[in-house]
Amino acid sequence: MYGTARGEWRTTRQRAAVLGALRACDGFVSAQALHAALAADGVAVGLTTVYRTLRLLESAGHVDVVRDGDGERLYRPRPDGGHRHYAVCRECGLSLAVDSEEVEQWVARTVRLIGFRAVDHTVELTGVCGDCHRPADRRTDP
Amino acid sequence: MYGTARGEWRTTRQRAAVLGALRACDGFVSAQALHAALAADGVAVGLTTVYRTLRLLESAGHVDVVRDGDGERLYRPRPDGGHRHYAVCRECGLSLAVDSEEVEQWVARTVRLIGFRAVDHTVELTGVCGDCHRPADRRTDP
DNA sequence: GTATGTGCAAACGATTTGCAGACTG
DNA sequence: CAGTCTGCAAATCGTTTGCACATAC
Numbered sequence A, B: 001m002y003g004t005a006r007g008e009w010r011t012t013r014q015r016a017a018v019l020g021a022l023r024a025c026d027g028f029v030s031a032q033a034l035h036a037a038l039a040a041d042g043v044a045v046g047l048t049t050v051y052r053t054l055r056l057l058e059s060a061g062h063v064d065v066v067r068d069g070d071g072e073r074l075y076r077p078r079p080d081g082g083h084r085h086y087a088v089c090r091e092c093g094l095s096l097a098v099d100s101e102e103v104e105q106w107v108a109r110t111v112r113l114i115g116f117r118a119v120d121h122t123v124e125l126t127g128v129c130g131d132c133h134r135p136a137d138r139r140t141d142p
Numbered sequence C: 001g002t003a004t005g006t007g008c009a010a011a012c013g014a015t016t017t018g019c020a021g022a023c024t025g
Numbered sequence D: 001c002a003g004t005c006t007g008c009a010a011a012t013c014g015t016t017t018g019c020a021c022a023t024a025c
Helices: A013-024 A029-038 A048-058 A103-112 B015-023 B031-040 B047-059 B101-114
Strands: A061-065 A072-079 A085-089 A093-098 A119-129 B063-067 B073-077 B085-089 B095-098 B117-128
Touching: A013 A029, A013 A048, A013 A072, A013 B015, A029 A048, A029 A072, A048 A061, A048 A072, A061 A085, A085 B031, A085 B101, A103 A119, A103 B085, A103 B095, A103 B101, A103 B117, A119 B101, B015 B047, B015 B073, B031 B047, B031 B073, B047 B063, B047 B073, B063 B085, B063 B117, B101 B117
Parallel strands: A085 A119, B085 B117
Antiparallel strands: A061 A072, A085 A093, A119 B117, B063 B073, B085 B095
């Protein structure tokens, strides 16, 4: 494989910082946002290093990754063992883990049905959360 | 402006070509691939124009759009009225529309449950199709 | 001490945009 | 004709890489 599970990374100030900042976030963050947050926190870490660390975490399976509307990668520390799916608010960025047991089963069944193998699935919900669509706000009301 | 739903586009050689090439494709194609296909077909259309036409089609709802693993946009003419979900083979690009009634319902229910509004959902399956994982091929066998 | 990690700046690749000229209606 | 559309080249933007230096073990 790709050096994924080597568990041999050196412990550096930068990596600790990135990991810490990532954990300190509620929802998904982009590499750039993370870098900015670190900088704002007075921690100097190169953008390059943020990207590299995030990629490392990704291949080690320590983070979940989604893509926002522009194809930008958003990272989130993985809660526990398995992967999850989220509903992300496009106004405030709030992300809610949703129960997707049913979807998982549907995926498994569908995969079997169509004869695909090594299937990856993406299930993303993006909308406007309860806090963000208060009366004053609505400008989208079909 | 974005001239989205104006229905006033001029009929040009380039647009017809792009639309034709798009329709001639089985599965999803990237703008670049489409441009290359057109060129290979002897039809000269600027890459810019391909992008612009595709964006037009997208906002008019005439194509479905997914993102491949690298965040590249892939387009496909929309089969009929509603939107569909697909399983895409990452080896040969084959795309299969899958029955996602269950998922749609789960989405609706979940959305109601968490109080989100104006929710968009993405459900993508990527794997290796039956034709591509013939015995000779397997190098991923967990 | 040596293999790794870091940071800067430059490279990248997909997509978008400015602008002058070509074309549709 | 006037308003669009096209295409080239240049600009963006997120992300990756080359390379010399710093650091962990």
